[in-house]
Amino acid sequence: MAPAYALTVRRSRLAAALLILTAWQALASSGLLFRDVVPSLWRIAAALATTLTAPAFYANLRVTAFEFAVAIAIGSMAGVLVGLALGASHFLSRAYERWVHYLAPVPKIIFFPVLLLAFGAGLESKIAMGTISCFFPVAISVAAGVRGVPPVLIRVDRSFRATPWQMATKIYLPAVRAALLNGLHLGFGVAAIGVLLAETKLSKAGIGFLVMDAYHRFDMPGMYALLLLVVFLVAGVNMAVTRISRS
Amino acid sequence: MDATLSVEHVTKRFGMGETAITAVEDVSFDVAEGEFVSLIGPSGCGKSTLFHFIGGLTAEHGGRVAVAGETISGPHPAIGMVFQEESAFPWRNVIDNVGFALELRGMPRAERLERARHYVALVGLQGFERRHPSELSGGMRQRVAIARTLAAQPRILLMDEPFASLDEQTRLLLGEKVTEIQQQLRQTTLLITHSLTEAVQLSDRILVMTFRPGRLRRVVQVDLPRPRNDDILTSPEFGAYVAELWGDLREEASRGLQAAEHAAG
Numbered sequence: 001m002a003p004a005y006a007l008t009v010r011r012s013r014l015a016a017a018l019l020i021l022t023a024w025q026a027l028a029s030s031g032l033l034f035r036d037v038v039p040s041l042w043r044i045a046a047a048l049a050t051t052l053t054a055p056a057f058y059a060n061l062r063v064t065a066f067e068f069a070v071a072i073a074i075g076s077m078a079g080v081l082v083g084l085a086l087g088a089s090h091f092l093s094r095a096y097e098r099w100v101h102y103l104a105p106v107p108k109i110i111f112f113p114v115l116l117l118a119f120g121a122g123l124e125s126k127i128a129m130g131t132i133s134c135f136f137p138v139a140i141s142v143a144a145g146v147r148g149v150p151p152v153l154i155r156v157d158r159s160f161r162a163t164p165w166q167m168a169t170k171i172y173l174p175a176v177r178a179a180l181l182n183g184l185h186l187g188f189g190v191a192a193i194g195v196l197l198a199e200t201k202l203s204k205a206g207i208g209f210l211v212m213d214a215y216h217r218f219d220m221p222g223m224y225a226l227l228l229l230v231v232f233l234v235a236g237v238n239m240a241v242t243r244i245s246r247s
Numbered sequence: 248m249d250a251t252l253s254v255e256h257v258t259k260r261f262g263m264g265e266t267a268i269t270a271v272e273d274v275s276f277d278v279a280e281g282e283f284v285s286l287i288g289p290s291g292c293g294k295s296t297l298f299h300f301i302g303g304l305t306a307e308h309g310g311r312v313a314v315a316g317e318t319i320s321g322p323h324p325a326i327g328m329v330f331q332e333e334s335a336f337p338w339r340n341v342i343d344n345v346g347f348a349l350e351l352r353g354m355p356r357a358e359r360l361e362r363a364r365h366y367v368a369l370v371g372l373q374g375f376e377r378r379h380p381s382e383l384s385g386g387m388r389q390r391v392a393i394a395r396t397l398a399a400q401p402r403i404l405l406m407d408e409p410f411a412s413l414d415e416q417t418r419l420l421l422g423e424k425v426t427e428i429q430q431q432l433r434q435t436t437l438l439i440t441h442s443l444t445e446a447v448q449l450s451d452r453i454l455v456m457t458f459r460p461g462r463l464r465r466v467v468q469v470d471l472p473r474p475r476n477d478d479i480l481t482s483p484e485f486g487a488y489v490a491e492l493w494g495d496l497r498e499e500a501s502r503g504l505q506a507a508e509h510a511a512g
Contacts, residue, residue: 152332156392159302159328160348160399170351174338 036220047221064206067123067195071130072188079138084168087146104136109197126198133194137186145179146172181245192234249315250402250435252278257310259296269460270296281433285446288456289500294439298407302328327401331408335380335391342376344391348399366398386417404436422448447488448475458499465495
């Protein structure tokens with residue numbers, strides 16, 4: 001891309017951001033809406049500072065980060081195993097793959113009551129939400145990736161008498177690397193959604209809980225501050241995954 | 248140790264009932280230790296089918312495959328296979344491709360690299376150890392696959408049209424390389440091919456197959472001296488062998504062509 005073009009892109013982006021902020025501020029000071037629905041930028045900035053200096057924020061962030069980390073660890077591992085099995089076995093694929101495809105687009109939050117019954121209102125039910133969210137895109141991507149592996153490579157492996165484990169780690173995994181990373185990318189995203197969404201329900205800790213707490217106390221500047229932080233955090237995780245998958 | 252490959256009464260059918268196709272019918276032959284035998288036939292004579300079940304990759308067939316008189320089932324450590332399709336692992340560099348079978352056996356890294364390097368040099372790819380298949384030509388990629396199979400040091404080498412996707416010059420050069428290596432290692436070798444010149448250039452014996460159902464039509468002993476250099480490749484004797492084989496194959500190939508046209512029409 002030509003430098004001049006890149007500069008124009010950046011400038012128009014900045015202009016749009018400024019426009020949005022100005023419009024917000026104008027709306028806030030116009031008095032058209034109830035004061036707290038659209039608080040002024042200054043009050044949101046002040047709330048952001050208060051939030052970032054309060055230890056409670058970090059304690060809750062740790063809770064959410066922990067839930068997310070455990071959820072993606074279990075969810076993606078299960079997804080990889082199931083994806084490999086579905087992709088490698090014609091029988092398993094014919095028998096069960098459509099179940100995975102049917103369940104994948106179902107909003108997982110409707111299972112949350114079941115998870116609450118099974119795991120209680122603590123960390124575990126949130127982790128379970130993240131796990132089942134992460135599982136589906138990973139399993140589906142890996143299964144499709146496995147089927148894309150050239151059959152001759154499998155025959156080479158069989159002719160060298162590879163064990164099933166060697167087959168999985170030395171052929172399927174490297175061959176499906178791109179599909180796997182794509183699945184993890186999607187999986188991490190929906191796991192974050194799952195965990196945060198669960199926290200906004202019956203919960204006593206986590207960023208999702210803080211957002212709902214601010215809402216219930218009608219602390220709108222505080223709520224907007226938290227929403228901004230969530231957007232930045234999720235975008236940050238997303239960027240990190242993209243960078244890792246490119247290296 | 249004896250490395251004779253025996254194929255006895257091998258028959259393979261695809262499908263059931265009236266639509267069943269007999270791909271291979273009652274094929275028997277031996278490849279003696281250190282011998283280079285080519286199996287030649289028109290497309291659709293069941294060459295690749297035969298290749299896959301000698302290698303133990305196809306189940307359910309009639310007949311027996313034996314190494315040194317011992318019946319085998321499934322992939323056997325004495326047999327190394329080179330496939331027709333491109334089969335170098337695209338995510339591994341040349342040296343790690345060649346050392347693949349040794350890695351599966353758990354050979355220590357240093358030893359593995361040393362042996363892999365030896366076979367990389369044997370197929371003339373020294374200097375390309377760190378390259379990935381995508382950076383190599385088709386002929387070089389096929390050499391990687393051949394070196395990978397040789398590095399496992401199989402006593403019996405099975406190759407299914409390994410040069411089919413290459414141009415004529417590369418094919419001749421690579422064929423020369425392969426016989427040179429085979430003579431050096433005294434490996435029992437069975438080459439599946441549809442190329443007349445390739446068969447005569449490389450083989451001690453040539454088995455000619457019929458069009459479907461694939462049966463053995465004739466066995467031709469190639470009494471040309473080795474190494475088969477340019478003088479021999481251009482000699483009248485060489486030409487006579489090619490012509491003789493073509494005489495046999497012509498009939499089978501035209502039957503194959505008719506069947507294909509019939510199927511298309």
